[in-house]
Amino acid sequence: xxxxxxxxxxxxxxxxxxxxxxxxxxxxxxxxxxxxxxxxxxxxxxxxxxxxxxxxxxxxxxxxxxxxxxxxxxxxxxxxxxxxxxxxxxxxxxxxxxxxxxxxxxxxxxxxxxxxxxxxxxxxxxxxxxxxxxxxxxxxxxxxxxxxxxxxxxxxxxxxxxxxxxxxxxxxxxxxxxxxxxxxxxxxxxxxxxxxxxxxxxxxxxxxxxxxxxxxxxxxxxxxxxxxxxxxxxxxxxxxxxxxxxxxxxxxxxxxxxxxxxxxxxxxxxxxxxxxxxxxxxxxxxxxxxxxxxxxxxxxxxxxxxxxxxxxxxxxxxxxxxxxxxxxxxxxxxxxxxxxxxxxxxxxxxxxxxxxxxxxxxxxxxxxxxxxxxxxxxxxxxxxxxxxxxxxxxxxxxxxxxxxxxxxxxxxxxxxxxxxxxxxxxxxxxxxxxxxxxxxxxxxxxxxxxxxxxxxxxxxxxxxxxxxxxxxxxxxxxxxxxxxxxxxxxxxxxxxxxxxxxxxxxxx
Numbered sequence: 001x002x003x004x005x006x007x008x009x010x011x012x013x014x015x016x017x018x019x020x021x022x023x024x025x026x027x028x029x030x031x032x033x034x035x036x037x038x039x040x041x042x043x044x045x046x047x048x049x050x051x052x053x054x055x056x057x058x059x060x061x062x063x064x065x066x067x068x069x070x071x072x073x074x075x076x077x078x079x080x081x082x083x084x085x086x087x088x089x090x091x092x093x094x095x096x097x098x099x100x101x102x103x104x105x106x107x108x109x110x111x112x113x114x115x116x117x118x119x120x121x122x123x124x125x126x127x128x129x130x131x132x133x134x135x136x137x138x139x140x141x142x143x144x145x146x147x148x149x150x151x152x153x154x155x156x157x158x159x160x161x162x163x164x165x166x167x168x169x170x171x172x173x174x175x176x177x178x179x180x181x182x183x184x185x186x187x188x189x190x191x192x193x194x195x196x197x198x199x200x201x202x203x204x205x206x207x208x209x210x211x212x213x214x215x216x217x218x219x220x221x222x223x224x225x226x227x228x229x230x231x232x233x234x235x236x237x238x239x240x241x242x243x244x245x246x247x248x249x250x251x252x253x254x255x256x257x258x259x260x261x262x263x264x265x266x267x268x269x270x271x272x273x274x275x276x277x278x279x280x281x282x283x284x285x286x287x288x289x290x291x292x293x294x295x296x297x298x299x300x301x302x303x304x305x306x307x308x309x310x311x312x313x314x315x316x317x318x319x320x321x322x323x324x325x326x327x328x329x330x331x332x333x334x335x336x337x338x339x340x341x342x343x344x345x346x347x348x349x350x351x352x353x354x355x356x357x358x359x360x361x362x363x364x365x366x367x368x369x370x371x372x373x374x375x376x377x378x379x380x381x382x383x384x385x386x387x388x389x390x391x392x393x394x395x396x397x398x399x400x401x402x403x404x405x406x407x408x409x410x411x412x413x414x415x416x417x418x419x420x421x422x423x424x425x426x427x428x429x430x431x432x433x434x435x436x437x438x439x440x441x442x443x444x445x446x447x448x449x450x451x452x453x454x455x456x457x458x459x460x461x462x463x464x465x466x467x468x469x470x471x472x473x474x475x476x477x478x479x480x481x482x483x484x485x486x487x488x489x490x491x492x493x494x495x496x497x498x499x500x501x502x503x504x505x506x507x508x
Contacts, residue, residue: 144223
């Protein structure tokens with residue numbers, strides 16, 4: 001037995017390093033706490049971050065001391081990836097438990113929702129929560145945006161297994177790197193990520209949003225996470241008659257789309273290669289999806305709103321009503337398809353029609369681009385499946401000996417990649433069915449609401465058709481299922497399933 005598990009040294013040694021990094025992240029909210037004077041009002045706030053930070057640091061040092069470093073194999077890398085997200089959430093949920101007296105399961109859920117950039121929340125009354133807790137929620141999403149392991153790899157890891165660790169967390173179709181060397185690529189991606197975050201923060205500040213809220217929203221917009229300091233999300237600014245709420249919504253539309261776009265495209269654009277915005281299959285599908293969904297939902301909105309269909313162009317308020325409807329539709333489409341989850345209107349409310357609600361579920365499955373911070377199946381994989389159907393139709397009308405392959409951007413897609421995409425799509429379907437059935441069985445929700453919850457969790461999206469006040473009171477089993485769904489969706493299922501394979505543990 002000892003020989004079978006001797007190679008677990010590398011797994012736990014790496015986890016130790018990650019826990020040490022987490023211990024320092026847990027200190028950042030204390031700066032916010034001191035700025036707003038929270039520690040003077042409630043000493044519990046200080047303990048909410050010091051206790052998890054010290055625990056993470058000590059456990060990390062202990063794991064580093066007890067287990068020796070080794071270069072990870074592929075199964076090891078996947079186990080490290082899955083366990084890292086679980087451990088980060090287990091420790092990252094403690095501030096919610098200590099500071100706001102949440103149950104541990106709800107705290108763990110909130111942290112997992114943050115790190116996986118899902119955005120489903122167990123909490124209400126966010127306006128009354130300590131600023132340090134609000135900042136921590138936002139920071140978890142910013143950390144998880146490009147990935148826990150990618151940050152670790154770009155910061156300190158230089159082992160021979162770097163590519164395996166990177167592949168375990170970003171289990172995506174291979175893409176060209178902007179520069180030679182994985183470490184240099186990761187540094188460039190994180191620099192772009194940080195730079196765009198600063199740009200969004202500045203833009204929101206110029207629109208009049210307070211600095212603290214600008215930072216929090218920039219963290220959660222670019223990471224496509226969707227946490228907001230307000231229960232009403234971005235609708236808060238419209239409801240509160242904020243002077244520049246329209247500009248805030250347009251800025252966040254841009255921010256969400258940037259987060260859902262492949263970051264290698266951002267790199268090419270920054271290098272003044274603007275053709276990168278449309279010179280490949282995925283980007284063409286990306287803009288087509290966004291435009292098509294906006295058009296369909298806007299048309300439905302116009303049909304369902306008699307004032308827009310019968311009013312004359314010259315009537316007062318016509319164009320402002322049209323702009324408001326278009327902006328709201330555009331915002332919500334950007335929010336859902338990028339899997340951010342911000343809201344200016346309730347997606348299950350009367351503003352959106354029945355077709356829109358169904359299309360939102362479709363968008364949750366599609367998600368953002370490969371190499372982005374978005375969740376979902378990914379646009380490139382959808383394009384592969386579309387081309388696979390075309391290939392099958394082509395084969396039916398041509399001689400049996402004809403050879404046809406799936407071509408993406410002038411290059412044939414390998415059969416193994418097609419198998420992987422097909423397997424992933426089927427696994428998504430199975431998990432959606434299981435999660436939806438469990439939710440329906442253990443709650444009083446209807447079938448539509450029950451399945452939307454698992455769509456939201458697995459797609460790392462956040463909004464669904466379950467009422468916010470009902471979410472916190474869900475059966476603990478449903479919450480555990482959603483936690484599994486959030487992790488599986490973020491890591492694209494396979495690394496998570498590997499945890500339950502005994503042979504995988506024995507082979508590492």
